[in-house]
Amino acid sequence: MNGKRVVFSPVTRLSGLLSVEVFLDKGKVAEANVSGTMFRGYEWIMRGRQLTDAVYMTQRICGICSLAHGAVSSYLLDKIFDNELTANAQYLRNIMYAADFLQNHIRHFYLFSLPDFVRMPPRPPFHRQDVADLRLSSHDNLRLAGHYAKAVKAAQQSHEILTLFGGKVPHQHSFLHGGVATAPTADKVNRALALCGEISAFVRNAMMPDTELIAGVYSDYFNIGVTPRRLLSFGLFKFGAKNERLWWPSGVTDDGQISVPDLQQISEHIGRSWFEDADNSVDGPGQKPAPQKPGAYTWVKSVTYAGRHFQVGPLARLIITGQYQGGTSTMDRIYARSLETLFLSELLSEWLKRLEPGPPPIHQKHQPVLSEATAATDSMRGALLHSARISGDTVTAYNIITPTAWNFSPKSAKGERGPAESALVGAEISKPDMLFTVLGRIVRSFDPCIPCATHVLSPMKPPSPVDMEQRNRPSQSSTFCT
Amino acid sequence: MRKEAFISLCRRLSGRRDHTLVKELLPIVTDYCRRNKKKKLPVVWIETNDSGDNNISFLNTTYPFADKVFTDMIDLLYSNTFMAAQGGAALEILDAVANKEQYTLVVEGAVPLKDNGLYTIIARTEDRNITALEAVARLGASAEYVVALGTCASFGGPSAARPNISGSAGVRQVLDREVINVSGCPVNPDWFVGTLAHLILYGRPELDGLGRPLLFYGFTVHRHCQRRSYFDRQDFADKLGDIECMFSLGCVGPRTNADCPYRQWTNYVNWPVRANTPCIGCTNEDFPDGSTPFFTPLPQKRALGRGPKVRLGAKGTKK
Numbered sequence: 105m106n107g108k109r110v111v112f113s114p115v116t117r118l119s120g121l122l123s124v125e126v127f128l129d130k131g132k133v134a135e136a137n138v139s140g141t142m143f144r145g146y147e148w149i150m151r152g153r154q155l156t157d158a159v160y161m162t163q164r165i166c167g168i169c170s171l172a173h174g175a176v177s178s179y180l181l182d183k184i185f186d187n188e189l190t191a192n193a194q195y196l197r198n199i200m201y202a203a204d205f206l207q208n209h210i211r212h213f214y215l216f217s218l219p220d221f222v223r224m225p226p227r228p229p230f231h232r233q234d235v236a237d238l239r240l241s242s243h244d245n246l247r248l249a250g251h252y253a254k255a256v257k258a259a260q261q262s263h264e265i266l267t268l269f270g271g272k273v274p275h276q277h278s279f280l281h282g283g284v285a286t287a288p289t290a291d292k293v294n295r296a297l298a299l300c301g302e303i304s305a306f307v308r309n310a311m312m313p314d315t316e317l318i319a320g321v322y323s324d325y326f327n328i329g330v331t332p333r334r335l336l337s338f339g340l341f342k343f344g345a346k347n348e349r350l351w352w353p354s355g356v357t358d359d360g361q362i363s364v365p366d367l368q369q370i371s372e373h374i375g376r377s378w379f380e381d382a383d384n385s386v387d388g389p390g391q392k393p394a395p396q397k398p399g400a401y402t403w404v405k406s407v408t409y410a411g412r413h414f415q416v417g418p419l420a421r422l423i424i425t426g427q428y429q430g431g432t433s434t435m436d437r438i439y440a441r442s443l444e445t446l447f448l449s450e451l452l453s454e455w456l457k458r459l460e461p462g463p464p465p466i467h468q469k470h471q472p473v474l475s476e477a478t479a480a481t482d483s484m485r486g487a488l489l490h491s492a493r494i495s496g497d498t499v500t501a502y503n504i505i506t507p508t509a510w511n512f513s514p515k516s517a518k519g520e521r522g523p524a525e526s527a528l529v530g531a532e533i534s535k536p537d538m539l540f541t542v543l544g545r546i547v548r549s550f551d552p553c554i555p556c557a558t559h560v561l562s563p564m565k566p567p568s569p570v571d572m573e574q575r576n577r578p579s580q581s582s583t584f585c586t
Numbered sequence: 587m588r589k590e591a592f593i594s595l596c597r598r599l600s601g602r603r604d605h606t607l608v609k610e611l612l613p614i615v616t617d618y619c620r621r622n623k624k625k626k627l628p629v630v631w632i633e634t635n636d637s638g639d640n641n642i643s644f645l646n647t648t649y650p651f652a653d654k655v656f657t658d659m660i661d662l663l664y665s666n667t668f669m670a671a672q673g674g675a676a677l678e679i680l681d682a683v684a685n686k687e688q689y690t691l692v693v694e695g696a697v698p699l700k701d702n703g704l705y706t707i708i709a710r711t712e713d714r715n716i717t718a719l720e721a722v723a724r725l726g727a728s729a730e731y732v733v734a735l736g737t738c739a740s741f742g743g744p745s746a747a748r749p750n751i752s753g754s755a756g757v758r759q760v761l762d763r764e765v766i767n768v769s770g771c772p773v774n775p776d777w778f779v780g781t782l783a784h785l786i787l788y789g790r791p792e793l794d795g796l797g798r799p800l801l802f803y804g805f806t807v808h809r810h811c812q813r814r815s816y817f818d819r820q821d822f823a824d825k826l827g828d829i830e831c832m833f834s835l836g837c838v839g840p841r842t843n844a845d846c847p848y849r850q851w852t853n854y855v856n857w858p859v860r861a862n863t864p865c866i867g868c869t870n871e872d873f874p875d876g877s878t879p880f881f882t883p884l885p886q887k888r889a890l891g892r893g894p895k896v897r898l899g900a901k902g903t904k905k
Contacts, residue, residue: 109712110712111710111712112672113673113709113710114666114676114677114708114709115672115673116665116666116667116669116671116672116676117670119638119667120633120638121633121666121708123709125710139710141706141707141708141710141715142634142635142705142706142707143635143706144705144744144745145749145751145752148749149747149749151749152748154878154881154882156879156881157878157880160866160880161744161747164771164874165637166637166638167636167638167639167640167642167643167772168638168639168642170637170639211642211645215645215667219670224670228656228661229656229665229668229669230669231671232670232675232676232678232679233670234670234675252653253651253654256651256652259645260645260646260647260648260651260652260852260853263646264852267851267852267853267855267856268856269856269861270856270861271851271856271860271861271863272850272856272857272858272861273646273851274637274639274642274772275639275868276861277858277861277863277866278861280826282826285826285827285861285862286856286862287827393751393752395704395705396701396704464826466825466826466827468825468826540672540675553638555637555638
């Protein structure tokens with residue numbers, strides 16, 4: 105590899121553990137490798153368990169978007185059990201899901217992204233902030249930094265709405281196959297509406313103007329971190345008795361026409377991932393973890409559609425649904441996420457008003473009518489897919505493809521970079537002290553979630569037993585920095 | 587404040603609408619620090635093999651909100667989720683703290699032991715990986731207190747669910763010292779903030795046999811469950827969504843120590859049984875394998891057993 109190698113790690117202010125390696129040549133990023141550095145193996149964990157354990161188990165893949173896994177696995181079980189969903193069940197599900205989106209997007213913008221653009225108070229946890237390129241006037245800066253605390257409250261309120269119906273959060277309890285186990289009583293709906301009003305006001309009066317201000321002052325980021333215009337969305341918010349209708353339609357585009365995604369076109373590749381190469385395809389044998397595999401640099405698999413990498417997330421969703429006309433840059437991703445927050449805060453209030461107070465809208469069937477099924481939906485970070493095979497009521501195989509696996513894919517079989525890698529390559533680094541500033545802004549605009557992305561392993565073959573005796577002692581280095 | 591009064595405050599079964607534990611605790615802590623000329627509690631928060639749900643749950647602290655915990659109660663010196671510093675600057679902070687300062691180590695997540703810990707790398711330098719195993723072993727050895735946050739950090743939890751192919755284990759299996767286990771999947775923010783307040787005011791809290799503060803884990807969910815009278819009358823739910831006792835649908839409240847029935851979640855508004863679903867025992871040592879199948883009644887839950895038991899051979903690292 106040409107150029108000077110630099111390791112950007114840890115990439116803080118995101119969900120999970122991520123490292124980025126770049127090669128610099130003539131003041132530009134010439135190559136980038138993004139590494140998800142944690143692995144749990146949820147698909148192995150699902151094997152041999154009862155199918156109905158899927159919602160509570162898979163929610164535990166992710167802390168910040170837990171309901172996304174609960175939702176898609178509920179859709180999967182709805183298919184397998186042939187459940188009929190009532191209108192009230194769908195409104196309630198979507199209210200809960202939208203509330204979790206608000207929580208996620210508000211926390212991402214203010215807690216993760218804001219310190220990239222705004223000078224924070226010089227005390228923990230903001231000490232040693234990277235201040236190489238902070239441009240806001242002191243007046244504006246003061247206002248935006250002050251919104252950090254307001255955002256903490258608004259995100260908590262979003263989760264309070266979800267908890268009113270879901271019992272707890274993260275890892276809610278009531279959104280299950282067949283509907284929702286909680287009764288939408290008038291007192292719950294009214295309290296949720298009051299909270300929603302406060303959240304909407306925050307999004308309208310703080311988050312949107314703050315996003316506009318940052319987008320204006322840092323407008324060069326509309327030209328930085330640009331990805332190819334290959335975008336994918338599985339659609340969002342299911343309605344209908346069989347989850348057959350989508351509020352926001354699905355779509356896939358490769359710089360032109362938008363068509364309906366064909367799930368058969370999706371494939372995974374592990375050539376650069378820490379898994380044993382067997383025949384290099386997911387359905388093949390092998391897939392054992394191999395953390396020392398030469399040439400591999402991440403636990404994330406390369407996920408492709410028709411052989412190419414596609415970007416997913418709020419930006420892809422809004423472009424595909426015609427709600428945003430813009431590019432595919434760092435600032436477009438940030439702007440689209442805030443815009444989506446605004447849309448969802450309005451939708452949430454509308455749906456709450458359509459909910460009819462009454463008994464718990466849940467009707468579960470218990471006899472599987474299918475022995476395998478796939479469910480797909482968009483989630484906070486984009487396209488999410490669960491598929492399962494069962495024997496009786498027991499899971500024999502469970503596969504999960506997360507949004508962060510799409511966005512943080514390593515090189516594909518053909519050597520094509522994933523969306524985050526392609527956004528990084530070409531970035532100009534005007535001064536050495538700007539390097540992490542630029543890289544951090546680009547990476548965070550994707551809202552990466554590494555616990556989601558790196559659990560993945562397809563369990564088509566029984567796992568080999570873990571040899572617990574083969575253990576080395578932790579290295580006794582006296583410093584982390586060397 | 588006398589310790590007994592603090593304990594009863596933490597355990598208060600208040601139905602008062604404006605009661606929040608953090609609102610009561612923060613002034614006591616700030617007042618104590620001011621009068622005793624003590625600094626806020628320095629905290630190093632390491633994320634390991636976990637979903638990140640515990641830091642999200644912490645952010646659901648009410649009321650005041652989580653940012654007030656940062657300003658008034660702890661100095662969060664290192665946290666992958668919250669710190670502004672990034673890259674090498676973040677690692678330099680970690681080094682400086684580890685070598686010079688007194689701190690409380692919070693570990694969020696299990697620690698993979700297989701392949702020398704390569705399944706979770708908390709950061710990389712130009713020439714090497716810093717595994718969770720190395721970071722926890724090293725930071726844990728010199729910390730004043732070690733707090734395992736959530737069930738993964740406490741006991742392995744979902745990260746160590748069978749077949750546990752990363753060989754994940756709780757922090758106590760890595761460190762040869764006392765670990766305060768604040769379990770839960772996720773932790774309730776009150777359990778965490780209350781434990782930190784106890785560390786500041788009175789030092790180490792009294793722990794149960796599993797290393798958990800008795801403050802919050804002293805009683806079973808069953809004991810305080812609002813549906814206990816249904817259980818006593820053997821009036822069980824037929825299906826999810828029913829208002830009767832959830833024991834018939836897999837509830838593990840009778841063998842789960844937590845105060846969810848009155849503490850509840852996210853500003854004290856709800857908890858799983860009130861949402862007409864079973865408690866799945868997320869604070870337990872054997873969660874999740876001891877709780878699955880989740881909807882099968884407790885006596886009939888299959889004895890699935892956990893993944894291979896982890897034993898450390900190296901002297902000095904085994905508890």
